[in-house]
Amino acid sequence: MNDMTPTREQREAALEGMGCKRKRVEDIRFTQGKGKYVDDIKLPGMLHGDFVRSPYAHAKVTKIDATEALKLPGVIAVLTAEDLKGVNLAWMPTLAGDVQMVLADGKVLYQNQEVAFVVAEDRYIADDAVQLVEVEYEELPVLVDPFKSLDPDAPVLRPDLDGKMEGAHGPRKHHNHIFNWSVGEEEATDKAFAEADVTVKEMISYHRTHPSPLETCQCLASMDKVTGQLTVYGTFQAPHVVRTVASLLSTIPEHKIHVIAPDVGGGFGNKVGVYPGYVCAIVASIVTGLPVKWVEDRMENLSTTSFARDYHMTTEIAAKKDGTVTALKVHVLGDHGGFDACADPSKWPAGFFNIVTGSYDFPVAHLSVDGVYTNKAPGGVAYRCSFRVTEAAYCIERGMDVLAQKLGMDPADLRLKNFIQPEQFPYNSALGWEYDSGDYPTAMHKAMDAIDYRGLREEQKAKQEAFKRGETREIMGIGVSFFTEIVGAGPSKNCDILGVAMFDSAEIRIHPTGSVISRMGTKSQGQGHETTWAQIIATEIGIPASDITVEEGDTDTAPYGLGTYGSRSTPVAGAAIALAARKIRNKAQMIAAHMLEVSEYDLDWDVDGFQVKGNPERRKSMKEIAWAAYHAPPAGIEPGLEAVSYYDPPNMTYPFGAYFCVMDIDVDTGVAKTRRFYALDDCGTRINPMIIEGQVHGGLTEAFAIAMGQEISYDAMGNVQGASFMDFFLPTAVETPHWETDFTVTPSPHHPIGAKGVGESPNVGGVPAFSNAVNDAFGFLGATHIQMPHDAWRLWKVAKDLGAHG
Numbered sequence: 074m075n076d077m078t079p080t081r082e083q084r085e086a087a088l089e090g091m092g093c094k095r096k097r098v099e100d101i102r103f104t105q106g107k108g109k110y111v112d113d114i115k116l117p118g119m120l121h122g123d124f125v126r127s128p129y130a131h132a133k134v135t136k137i138d139a140t141e142a143l144k145l146p147g148v149i150a151v152l153t154a155e156d157l158k159g160v161n162l163a164w165m166p167t168l169a170g171d172v173q174m175v176l177a178d179g180k181v182l183y184q185n186q187e188v189a190f191v192v193a194e195d196r197y198i199a200d201d202a203v204q205l206v207e208v209e210y211e212e213l214p215v216l217v218d219p220f221k222s223l224d225p226d227a228p229v230l231r232p233d234l235d236g237k238m239e240g241a242h243g244p245r246k247h248h249n250h251i252f253n254w255s256v257g258e259e260e261a262t263d264k265a266f267a268e269a270d271v272t273v274k275e276m277i278s279y280h281r282t283h284p285s286p287l288e289t290c291q292c293l294a295s296m297d298k299v300t301g302q303l304t305v306y307g308t309f310q311a312p313h314v315v316r317t318v319a320s321l322l323s324t325i326p327e328h329k330i331h332v333i334a335p336d337v338g339g340g341f342g343n344k345v346g347v348y349p350g351y352v353c354a355i356v357a358s359i360v361t362g363l364p365v366k367w368v369e370d371r372m373e374n375l376s377t378t379s380f381a382r383d384y385h386m387t388t389e390i391a392a393k394k395d396g397t398v399t400a401l402k403v404h405v406l407g408d409h410g411g412f413d414a415c416a417d418p419s420k421w422p423a424g425f426f427n428i429v430t431g432s433y434d435f436p437v438a439h440l441s442v443d444g445v446y447t448n449k450a451p452g453g454v455a456y457r458c459s460f461r462v463t464e465a466a467y468c469i470e471r472g473m474d475v476l477a478q479k480l481g482m483d484p485a486d487l488r489l490k491n492f493i494q495p496e497q498f499p500y501n502s503a504l505g506w507e508y509d510s511g512d513y514p515t516a517m518h519k520a521m522d523a524i525d526y527r528g529l530r531e532e533q534k535a536k537q538e539a540f541k542r543g544e545t546r547e548i549m550g551i552g553v554s555f556f557t558e559i560v561g562a563g564p565s566k567n568c569d570i571l572g573v574a575m576f577d578s579a580e581i582r583i584h585p586t587g588s589v590i591s592r593m594g595t596k597s598q599g600q601g602h603e604t605t606w607a608q609i610i611a612t613e614i615g616i617p618a619s620d621i622t623v624e625e626g627d628t629d630t631a632p633y634g635l636g637t638y639g640s641r642s643t644p645v646a647g648a649a650i651a652l653a654a655r656k657i658r659n660k661a662q663m664i665a666a667h668m669l670e671v672s673e674y675d676l677d678w679d680v681d682g683f684q685v686k687g688n689p690e691r692r693k694s695m696k697e698i699a700w701a702a703y704h705a706p707p708a709g710i711e712p713g714l715e716a717v718s719y720y721d722p723p724n725m726t727y728p729f730g731a732y733f734c735v736m737d738i739d740v741d742t743g744v745a746k747t748r749r750f751y752a753l754d755d756c757g758t759r760i761n762p763m764i765i766e767g768q769v770h771g772g773l774t775e776a777f778a779i780a781m782g783q784e785i786s787y788d789a790m791g792n793v794q795g796a797s798f799m800d801f802f803l804p805t806a807v808e809t810p811h812w813e814t815d816f817t818v819t820p821s822p823h824h825p826i827g828a829k830g831v832g833e834s835p836n837v838g839g840v841p842a843f844s845n846a847v848n849d850a851f852g853f854l855g856a857t858h859i860q861m862p863h864d865a866w867r868l869w870k871v872a873k874d875l876g877a878h879g
C-alpha cells in the first residue's frame with residue numbers, strides 16, 4: 074500500500090453512511106430560497122380557484138346565486154354542489170369510511186365550510202368574485218359540546234345518514250354517533266378494579282389544535298383534453314394514494330393521472346387527507362380545459378383542513394398499595410366534527426390509541442372509544458400524532474402522575490416500578506400489541522442522572538416551604554414523561570388504506586460510473602429524506618452518499634408507496650431501501666467473483682467493495698463492479714445494476730423516550746418559564762444523529778406550543794376561534810425553551826438495519842412532560858388535574874382558584 078491509498082477508516086468516512094452527522098443536502102436550496110413549491114409552479118393559461126365559505130356553523134343553504142359574480146370580468150366559472158352532482162362528486166368518501174361534502178349540498182356543518190368554488194383569471198379576481206356570490210342560509214341549532222352530542226334532543230347533523238344505524242365501524246347508537254370501538258377484557262378489568270387497594274379516575278382532555286405547516290394546503294390541476302392526461306401538483310404526503318383515490322373518484326384510468334408532490338413546506342399530517350380544494354381544482358380543470366390552481370390562505374388552513382386531537386379521555390387506573398398497577402380502563406369521547414375524515418389506516422377508527430397502556434406492565438386493560446359528530450371542521454389525525462398515539466401517551470402519562478399523587482409516591486419511582494422489563498421483550502400488551510424491543514429502566518436512570526432528578530426534588534421541596542412562608546411567589550414543577558410509541562404502519566395484516574396494504578418501496582439504480590439514482594414511495598416534507606436515504610444506501614453498497622440522488626414524490630417515476638406520515642418512512646421505506654441495496658450487493662458479489670476469478674463464497678464485503686478472504690489486497694470496489702456490470706457482465710448474468718424492493722414489515726417498531734421538564738411558574742401572572750427540558754430518545758439504530766436532533770427540536774417546539782397555549786376552540790355559536798396567527802399561538806425563537814437531547818440505542822430486532830421511527834416522538838412525549846410539570850407545580854396547593862392548554866391566563870386562574878392569590 075502506498076501513502077496515497079486511503080485507509081479503511083478514510084474509505085468509511087468518505088461514504089457519509091449511517092451514523093454520520095451528514096449535513097442536509099436539501100438545505101442548500103431551501104436556505105437560498107430555491108425550493109420549488111406548488112405555488113412556484115406556473116402553467117400557461119393557469120386559472121385560480123377560491124372558495125365561498127359559510128359564516129354559519131350549522132345552517133340550511135337555501136339559495137346560491139352566482140349571477141353577479143359571473144359578471145365580473147375575468148371570472149370563468151362558479152361551481153356548486155349541483156354542478157359536482159353531474160360528475161358524481163358532490164360528496165367524496167373519507168379515509169375513515171364516512172362521506173364528506175365537497176361543496177355544501179343543502180346544508181353546512183361547520184363554519185368556513187366550502188359552499189361554492191369560484192374560478193377566475195387571477196387570485197384577486199377570484200377573491201372579489203367570492204364576495205359577489207349571494208348565498209341564503211337558514212340557521213340551525215348548533216352543536217359544539219361533544220358531551221351533548223348524544224343527548225336525545227341533540228340536533229341532527231347528518232340527515233344524509235338518516236336511519237343508517239350501521240356505520241363503517243359497526244352499529245351507531247344515535248344520529249350523531251359515528252362508531253364505538255372497544256378492545257381488551259372488560260370483565261377481568263372490572264374485577265381488578267373491584268379488588269384494587271387504590272383506584273384513580275380523571276377526565277383528561279386533549280384539546281383541539283392544528284398542525285399549521287408554514288406552507289398551507291394547495292394544488293395545481295391540469296387536464297390535457299387532447300391526451301386525456303391529468304397532472305396534479307400538490308402538497309401531498311402520500312402522492313401515490315392521491316393518484317389511486319383520484320382515479321377511483323374520477324374514473325380517469327390511473328395511468329392517465331400523474332401526481333407530483335414537489336418540495337413540501339411542512340406537512341405534520343395536514344397533507345395526508347384529500348380536501349374539497351383538490352377535487353374542485355381537478356373538476357374545474359376538466360371543465361375549463363385549463364390548469365387550475367387552488368391555494369389555501371392561513372385562516373382557511375387553520376379553520377378547515379385537518380385539525381388535531383379533541384379527545385376526551387376518562388382514565389381509570391387500579392393499583393396495589395405499593396404502586397404496582399393492576400388494571401387500566403379508558404373511555405374516550407372523540408369529537409370528529411361534521412364528517413369523520415380521520416386519516417387512519419382503514420381498520421382503526423381510533424388509530425393506535427390502544428397503545429395507551431404505554432411503557433407499563435398492565436396485566437389487564439379495557440378501552441372503549443365513541444366517535445361523535447359536532448358542528449366543527451373534520452379531521453382529527455394530524456400533527457405528529459402517530460395515529461392517536463399522542464393522545465394515548467398524554468392519557469397514560471397524566472394518569473400515572475394522578476396515581477402517584479394519590480399514592481404519595483414519586484412519579485419517576487412509580488414509573489420505574491411498573492416498567493415492562495428488558496427481558497419481557499417481545500412483549501404482548503394487554504390491548505393487543507407486540508412491542509418489539511426496549512430497555513426502559515436504563516433510559517430512565519440515564520435521564521434522571523442527567524438532570525439530577527433527586528436534587529431537583531429537594532430544591533422543589535425547599536421552594537414549596539418558602540412559598541408557604543410567603544418568601545416567594547414562584548412555584549416549581551418537574552414534569553416526568555416516559556412514552557412508548559408505535560410507528561411503522563404497517564404490516565399488511567393489520568394496516569391498509571382503502572384496501573391498499575401499507576407497504577413501502579425503494580428503487581435503486583447504479584449508473585455505469587458508479588453514481589446512483591434512487592426513488593422511494595415516501596415523501597419528505599422537511600424530514601431530510603434526500604440526506605438520510607442516501608446514507609442507508611451508502612453504507613449498504615459502499616458508494617458515497619454524495620454520489621447518490623434521492624427522488625420522491627413523482628408518481629410517474631417513483632415506485633408505488635403509501636407515503637410519509639405516522640413516522641413510517643424509516644420503519645417501512647427505510648427497510649425497503651436496505652433490502653433493495655442488498656439485492657444490488659448480491660448481484661455485485663457475483664460479478665466481483667467473476668472479475669477476481671474466485672467463488673462468490675470466497676469474498677468478504679468490506680466498506681466499499683468485495684475482497685478475497687484472507688487476501689484483502691485482491692479487491693474490487695463497487696465503482697469497478699458497476700462499470701463491469703454494464704460493460705463486461707460475466708456470461709449468464711444480465712447487464713445492469715439495479716433493484717426494487719417492496720417491503721411489508723412483520724411488525725411495527727416501538728421507539729421510546731424519557732423526557733423531563735423543569736418549570737417555574739409565577740402565580741401572580743401565570744407566566745410559566747421552562748428552566749430545563751431534557752429529552753432522551755431511543756429510536757433504535759440512528760441513521761443521522763443531527764437530523765434526529767432536528768426532528769426532536771421541531772417536535773418539542775410543537776409540543777411546547779400545544780401544551781402551553783395553542784388551541785382551536787369554538788364559541789357557543791360555532792364560531793372558530795384561533796383561526797389566525799393573531800390568536801393561534803405559534804412559538805418563535807423568543808418563547809421557545811432550550812432543548813437538551815440525549816439517546817440510548819435499542820435496535821428493532823425485525824428491521825433490516827434496526828431503525829425505529831422518531832419524527833413524531835418529541836410531540837408524543839413532550840406534551841405530557843410540559844403538562845405534568847404544570848400539574849406537578851400546582852399539586853402541593855391541591856390541584857389534581859389541570860386541563861390544557863396551560864397559557865398564562867389559565868394558569869393565573871388556576872392559581873386564583875387554588876387560593877394562591879390570598
Ligand code: MCN
Nearest residue numbers: 340341457599605638639640641642643760761830831832
Ligand atoms: N431518522 C434517523 N434515524 C432513525 C429514525 C429516523 O436518522 N432511527 C431520520 C430519518 O431518516 C428521517 C427523519 O429522521 O430523515 C424522520 O424519519 P421518521 O421518524 O421515519 O419519520 P418520517 O420520515 O416518516 O416523517 C414523518 C414524521 C411525521 S408523521 C410528522 S407529522 C412530521 C415529522 O415527521 N412532520 C414533519 N417531522 C417533520 N419534520 C419536518 N421538518 N416537517 C414535517 O412536516
Ligand code: CUM
Nearest residue numbers: 342457458638639
Ligand atoms: Cu399524525 S401527523 Mo404525521 O402522521 O404526518
